[in-house]
Amino acid sequence: MLKAVQQFAIRNVFKNEESAEYALSAAKECGYEAIEMCGFLTRKLPLLIRGFAAMAGMAIGPCGKLDWRGIISRSGLKVVSVHEDLGTITSKTGMVAEEAEGFGTDTVVITGMFKFDYSDKDGVLKLAEQLNSAGNMLKTQGLRLLYHNHNCELCRIGQSGGTALELLIENTDPGLVNFEYDSYWVAETGADPVEWMERLGSRVRLWHINDRGFRPAGKTASIRKSGGMELGTGNMPLRKLIAKAKQLGVEAVILENHADWIDGDPVKSLKMSADFLNSNL
Numbered sequence: 001m002l003k004a005v006q007q008f009a010i011r012n013v014f015k016n017e018e019s020a021e022y023a024l025s026a027a028k029e030c031g032y033e034a035i036e037m038c039g040f041l042t043r044k045l046p047l048l049i050r051g052f053a054a055m056a057g058m059a060i061g062p063c064g065k066l067d068w069r070g071i072i073s074r075s076g077l078k079v080v081s082v083h084e085d086l087g088t089i090t091s092k093t094g095m096v097a098e099e100a101e102g103f104g105t106d107t108v109v110i111t112g113m114f115k116f117d118y119s120d121k122d123g124v125l126k127l128a129e130q131l132n133s134a135g136n137m138l139k140t141q142g143l144r145l146l147y148h149n150h151n152c153e154l155c156r157i158g159q160s161g162g163t164a165l166e167l168l169i170e171n172t173d174p175g176l177v178n179f180e181y182d183s184y185w186v187a188e189t190g191a192d193p194v195e196w197m198e199r200l201g202s203r204v205r206l207w208h209i210n211d212r213g214f215r216p217a218g219k220t221a222s223i224r225k226s227g228g229m230e231l232g233t234g235n236m237p238l239r240k241l242i243a244k245a246k247q248l249g250v251e252a253v254i255l256e257n258h259a260d261w262i263d264g265d266p267v268k269s270l271k272m273s274a275d276f277l278n279s280n281l
Contacts, residue, residue, distance in 0.1 A: 121173030128171035
């Protein structure tokens with residue numbers, strides 16, 4: 001199982017090519033073998049879109065201006081996959097394919113849906129159809145499609161109904177659509193992340209890993225908000241998840257701690273998480 005890091009997790013470091021190469025070199029030196037790219041971080045985007053991203057807490061700075069193919073080539077890291085949105089995949093399939101191939105990967109991952117009602121059964125069934133269609137479009141280009149879950153796919157459809165994720169599993173073709181499983185977001189809903197990895201089974205090709213908890217901060221109220229943590233410093237059942245991932249033949253585990261880094265330092269954070277991965281993989 002490859003050890004990888006999500007490009008978005010270290011986006012704050014990417015001020016220029018020198019700082020990007022520093023971050024990727026640090027990742028390589030501490031044991032990561034690959035990186036997962038984000039399409040919107042590798043292309044120049046309109047100022048308006050960059051502004052909306054910043055307001056949503058996802059500032060991307062000058063990322064789109066950098067020579068990512070050159071940076072990746074010099075880093076020695078493999079590219080395990082590229083994140084894209086469904087609309088871009090279906091409307092610009094050739095561009096997506098060219099970008100993925102340029103990075104040397106055959107895997108494109110849908111990052112979830114924006115402003116989508118996961119409690120609407122008909123809407124979720126239509127999404128399953130769209131995923132099958134997108135998967136077929138990519139397959140004709142020699143690529144495969146994975147779907148990345150967040151917490152909203154665990155939304156119940158009706159008071160006693162199943163979840164949106166169950167509908168997506170049942171109504172997508174394993175020959176066209178598989179999954180990049182995010183255990184953090186499943187745990188965030190109160191569900192058992194090991195159980196859901198088991199339910200997805202061999203359709204889990206990639207796995208986004210993060211820990212969940214909160215840092216000591218002196219006296220607090222009786223309830224504190226939890227968030228992402230460096231691996232091994234929170235309360236996720238990570239060793240059980242690793243064992244299950246090995247059993248299922250998951251191809252890569254991808255670190256995605258994209259906020260609340262220790263000391264506000266993404267590189268220090270990925271190094272701490274690497275210590276846990278190197279000891280347990």
